[in-house]
Amino acid sequence: MGFKQVLICQNRTCHKQGSDKILVLFKDESPPDVQIQGIGCLGQCGNGPMMIVLPDEVWYSHLEPMDVSTIIQQHLQGGCPVEALRMKVKK
Template structure:
């Protein structure tokens, strides 16, 4: 998983913004992550569960992401290739 170009999409639509997604996007953008593009996204269609983060092409959805948790996602998933199970969005990744 570590040699693929990834895109991290952080929802910036109304509900996610109210839940703090602008700060989550800024936290991701503060990192320089090789082979990863971080982008603001339009609505990801999961309103009320945000801030939503989608990692492509992995199709891994993270919900209720807080700015202080971004470092964990970067270190474990984007750099280490390990999905951060406690942060997974239950709708697409049932336990």
């Protein structure tokens, strides 16, 4: 499946929306071969907490603590992005 990296915005707006809790949960629950990292603004302030999974370039927005185990099981372990939680791009 290859190496994955999870970047979770810890900048002001996402932080106010609870991104610090999301970061802690990912660090606690992710498989050891996934790198979890806090990062500065991802340019999507207001849609937070925001995160991106690399190298897949899958963006997740409006994360809730209960979403973390879903993303870990389906995407990080199972290799299938969680479509319902992906960032909605306005058209």
